[in-house]
Amino acid sequence: MNKESWLKTVMKFAEPCKRKLIFSIFLEVISVAGGIIPYFGVYQIIILFFEGKQSVNNILFWTSICLLGYVIKLLFHGFSTTLSHISAYTILEEMRMSMADRLMYAPLGTVLNQTVGNLKSIIIDRVETIELPLAHLIPEGFSNLLLPICVFIYLFVINWRMALASIITVPISFIAYGFMMRNFNEKYNDYMEASAYVNGVIVEYVEGIEVIKTFNQSTTSYEKFEKAIHSFKEYTLDWFRSTWKLMNFGGAVLPSTLLGTLPIGMFLYKQGSLSPAELTMCMILSLGIIGPLTSFTVFINDLKSIEYAVRDANSLLNLTKLENADKLVSIKEYDIELNNVSFSYDSTDNNEVLSNLSLKIPQGSFTALVGPSGSGKSTIARLIARFWDVNEGEIKIGNTNIKEIPLSQLCDMVSFVTQDNFLFNCSLLENIRLGNPKATDEEVLQAAKSACCDEFISNFEKGYNTSAGEAGGRLSGGEKQRIVIARAILKDAPIIILDEATAFTDPENEDKIQKSIAALTKGKTLLVIAHRLSTIKNSDQIIVLQKGKIQSKGTHEELLKKEGLYKDMWTAHIGAKLWAVNQE
Numbered sequence: 001m002n003k004e005s006w007l008k009t010v011m012k013f014a015e016p017c018k019r020k021l022i023f024s025i026f027l028e029v030i031s032v033a034g035g036i037i038p039y040f041g042v043y044q045i046i047i048l049f050f051e052g053k054q055s056v057n058n059i060l061f062w063t064s065i066c067l068l069g070y071v072i073k074l075l076f077h078g079f080s081t082t083l084s085h086i087s088a089y090t091i092l093e094e095m096r097m098s099m100a101d102r103l104m105y106a107p108l109g110t111v112l113n114q115t116v117g118n119l120k121s122i123i124i125d126r127v128e129t130i131e132l133p134l135a136h137l138i139p140e141g142f143s144n145l146l147l148p149i150c151v152f153i154y155l156f157v158i159n160w161r162m163a164l165a166s167i168i169t170v171p172i173s174f175i176a177y178g179f180m181m182r183n184f185n186e187k188y189n190d191y192m193e194a195s196a197y198v199n200g201v202i203v204e205y206v207e208g209i210e211v212i213k214t215f216n217q218s219t220t221s222y223e224k225f226e227k228a229i230h231s232f233k234e235y236t237l238d239w240f241r242s243t244w245k246l247m248n249f250g251g252a253v254l255p256s257t258l259l260g261t262l263p264i265g266m267f268l269y270k271q272g273s274l275s276p277a278e279l280t281m282c283m284i285l286s287l288g289i290i291g292p293l294t295s296f297t298v299f300i301n302d303l304k305s306i307e308y309a310v311r312d313a314n315s316l317l318n319l320t321k322l323e324n325a326d327k328l329v330s331i332k333e334y335d336i337e338l339n340n341v342s343f344s345y346d347s348t349d350n351n352e353v354l355s356n357l358s359l360k361i362p363q364g365s366f367t368a369l370v371g372p373s374g375s376g377k378s379t380i381a382r383l384i385a386r387f388w389d390v391n392e393g394e395i396k397i398g399n400t401n402i403k404e405i406p407l408s409q410l411c412d413m414v415s416f417v418t419q420d421n422f423l424f425n426c427s428l429l430e431n432i433r434l435g436n437p438k439a440t441d442e443e444v445l446q447a448a449k450s451a452c453c454d455e456f457i458s459n460f461e462k463g464y465n466t467s468a469g470e471a472g473g474r475l476s477g478g479e480k481q482r483i484v485i486a487r488a489i490l491k492d493a494p495i496i497i498l499d500e501a502t503a504f505t506d507p508e509n510e511d512k513i514q515k516s517i518a519a520l521t522k523g524k525t526l527l528v529i530a531h532r533l534s535t536i537k538n539s540d541q542i543i544v545l546q547k548g549k550i551q552s553k554g555t556h557e558e559l560l561k562k563e564g565l566y567k568d569m570w571t572a573h574i575g576a577k578l579w580a581v582n583q584e
């Protein structure tokens, strides 16, 4: 990535704070100008001494000028840094908001393919690394470059030969730095990769700690964790070892300006082309050039870290977005139609999950999808909710292609109740209210009652105000699912897609879940991904899927009359049930 492109990205997000940023640079210029004044004041005092004209008043006057310059430098630098920090945090905020927005509008698969550790690392840690260099690079980096240039010009005006002598160490140290930096890009890249790997291993270790303990994998996993940290340490130290000699050499030579100014200054003085005052002043000024320049070298590393952080941020910011229509569509009927739909998760023909599939789900009907694992049941449901776009064909709701319906409108029309019963870390009341943020407490309570949640929630000391975090450990899988169903009841969408739970099948829970589902789905267009055939016996139509194609369809009775996959599945289901009864 070239520098312009990361700068361009950063500047794109700097739009709301552009004025502050420009003003911060302007203040820094004043600060730099203030920083020059003491040099000028000191020079005048030196001249007074050498000319024997020093008096208390004269010295006090020039000392006050020096002090004033110093105060201007500090004050304006302070104002500038404050503005640059505000700007840097605004840029960070804008970047993070854009990333969150991108994740919302990217196909779900693309988002789910990212590990949580990676997403967290980019949105929080990597973006944060931009703040410090960005906030300091603008005022300090600028002043560290501008100040030596101004001092150099001043020195040049006094005596051009001394000016050149003062930077004699610069090419020597820059050659050393050049050698040190020759494979910097490659090393930095490896460093970032090693760092990302350690990050991943740490997140994996923490996230998987339950599985690690269950399967007694602590030693192996810990070893992987330990090895990753150890090799990261070794890598960093190796890099340091390979650079420290040149780095220290460059760092020692660069500020040694006296190497040039002392002999040349003495020579010029002896020749009579330099007065004692000019000699002294040149010595002082030459020291003023190198200090800031040395600090500027630190920013080279910072520039690199911004470049890499922006590169990582771009990997999220450039995720492809689902096309989003912006005009609300008037939908009167809520029947669903799939016409010749083909789909593969990687958009290739080789891995097609659904092939040329057509299907009609009439409004208000109950349709069940059945079929062996991997036959494409969940994929159909996800495509209707537009978590992905179909590769070929079309999906219509109420005779409108879902691509023409704005995503937020589609989201209001479809409730997708999956087996992943995710609760946010807020109160149970707010967790249910997520279904309809405008719902009153009374409506939330009503939905909770319909989903058979009221009883167990009321048993908590803080009732509905119990936070999901506090309650999390005490909620059974079935109870969590009923909370999620309550959320969907409150949402009151006309289309319900239900990924039937395979777990939580103890009779009491089963009964409550069925009751809550009945409350949820009354009068709605219902599509159920069925795992237990007994629960869909009464559906209006059953679609039997096999390898991404419809193998047969009909009612339970119609399908049982034919030989085929459904009959086999039903026989196996009944057999399993009988076996279970016989075991009791």
Ligand SMILES: Nc1ncnc2c1ncn2[C@@H]1O[C@H](COP(=O)(O)OP(=O)(O)OP(=O)(O)O)[C@@H](O)[C@H]1O
Pocket: 109, 345, 346, 353, 371, 372, 373, 374, 375, 376, 377, 378, 379, 380
């Ligand atoms: N995010 C994904 N990326 C790539 N392939 C996927 C993804 N999700 C599912 N698949 C693949 O698509 C195929 C159909 O999966 P799908 O989840 O739709 O099947 P299913 O019938 O719902 O299975 P199950 O009953 O086990 O849930 C499978 O081969 C699966 O491996």
